[in-house]
Amino acid sequence: MNSSKIQAGVVALGRGATVTFFAAVAALNGAQQISDGRYAIPIGASAVACAVVLLVPRLRWPVAPIVVTAVTAWWGWIGTLLLALVLYDLAVARRTRAAIVCVAAALGANLAGYPPARLWGHQGYVTALFLWAFAYVVGMWIGSRRRLVRALAADVEHLRVEAQLREEAARVAERSRIAAEMHDVLAHRLSLIALHTGVLATRSDTLPAPVAERLVLLRGASTEALADLRDVLGVLRAPGAAPNAAGVVPAPVPGDVQQLVDDARAASQPVAITMHGRPEDAPTTHRLAVYRIAQEALTNARKHADGTLVTMTVDYRSPATLVEVTNPAGRPGKAAAVGSGYGLVGLRERVSALGGHLHAGPAGAGSWRLAARIPHPAGTQENGRPA
Structure with missing residues (x-):
């Protein structure tokens, strides 16, 4: 009950x-x-x-x-x-x-x-009027309070539903961004396959007949896959990422975390970064996720702890890509009131889609920590050895 x-x-x-x-x-x-x-x-x-x-x-x-x-x-x-x-x-x-x-x-x-x-005798009506007036005033107060409580409850419910809708919208937007990025990456890879198989097919006279047939089949399959991918996910690409003259979508360059840090330092934001492994050791999806996490963490630090030292650690090595960003408490920046407040929702959706988990919250002594662990797919190699 x-x-x-x-x-x-x-x-x-x-x-x-x-x-x-x-x-x-x-x-x-x-x-x-x-x-x-x-x-x-x-x-x-x-x-x-x-x-x-x-x-x-x-x-x-x-x-x-x-x-x-x-x-x-x-x-x-x-x-x-x-x-x-x-x-x-x-x-x-x-x-x-x-x-x-x-x-x-x-x-x-x-x-x-x-x-x-x-x-009417002995001024009884005066007492009755006083009693009735008192009852009516109490009723007005109780009624107003009930209406106020109902209105506040309706407002709270409206805000709850609105927050759910905004959170869902942030998740959908992040899924669309992930799909657009994957479309561009896969389109680039498939176009490379089609390009190289086409080059080899022009020299089919020097190749055995079965190999030449397989090259033609591979080129046709890659071309059809590229067309299907463009039809299904092409609408999700960001505006301006149009195919080039050869009909190939240029591959997005996974965000360079080091460049992001350099830009932040140029804007007078102190950042200390420690990086283990090479970005190439991790899948493209992981590199994109790491860039987005670092970008969100630096942005939040500028908003809520302006001028404090941001400590960032990135590890691309198997068996999982790790990223951790911490910053102590500080004074709010000029852009503290700017933003939707749903950036972490999108990051959590992205990391979850890759099979990882994201942590965002206080880390003691008033500091803030944003960390993620994204496991590498099975079969990923490190330094030439199976993970």
Whole structure:
């Protein structure tokens, strides 16, 4: 059972106890004070009728105001407390006109009601008006608070859904970027295969017949694969990466992390980098991921810890590509408020797609750490040996 159901149950229980108490006071004390017990049955029946219409949710509007107002108009003090509950409900529901009509009808008709129960004697109407006004003010406050809570809950839900949509959009954008990069890389590799097989096919007269046939088959297969790849994923390429005159998409150059660091240093951002292995030791997808991770880490450091030393470690060697970037806490930079805040979502999506995992969070002493481990595919070699 969730908290909302528990809260609703507590409210219903409290309302039931209050209505029962007011009805009991009206039935017992009212009959004794007003008619010395002579009209105990009709007074008790009136109190029970008021309690029923106040407790049944479907009867609270418009039955409850009519019944309780009529009882108050005839029996006076017996219905005063119960009418206060009606005015409370009307105030919560923002039915001001109905509340005014109930009060006016009760006081006006009470002049012709049961004489011993009239509110107009001994300034009883002043007390009744004060009680009703108090109940109405409390109802207005409770109603406003409930509406505010509902509005805040709706805003929180809206923000939650919006955050989910933005996070999903960041994931989709990163997947599209990965697909575009893979399209360009594969298109480049396939075009090289087609080019070299074509060159060899021109010298088929010097090659054995089976080899020449296989070269023709390989060239045709690579050309068809290149065309299929361009049809399926070509729309994902970044604008401006159009095929060249030979119809070949130029391969994207995997981001040079060292060049990225040099650019950051040129912009007065202190960076210390340690690199193990060669970028060629890792697959192209890993090099692209490392570049994006380093780029995001340096950008975040400029935003949230401007001027602090960024320490970066990159290891391209098998069995996994490792990258770790840390920076101590510092003062926010000028661009701290710029950005969507979903860069890490895209990085996590990219690293997960490669079978790795990404860590981003505090690293103690107020510092921040961004690290990733991306395992190499089976069969990857290091220094000429199987991994």
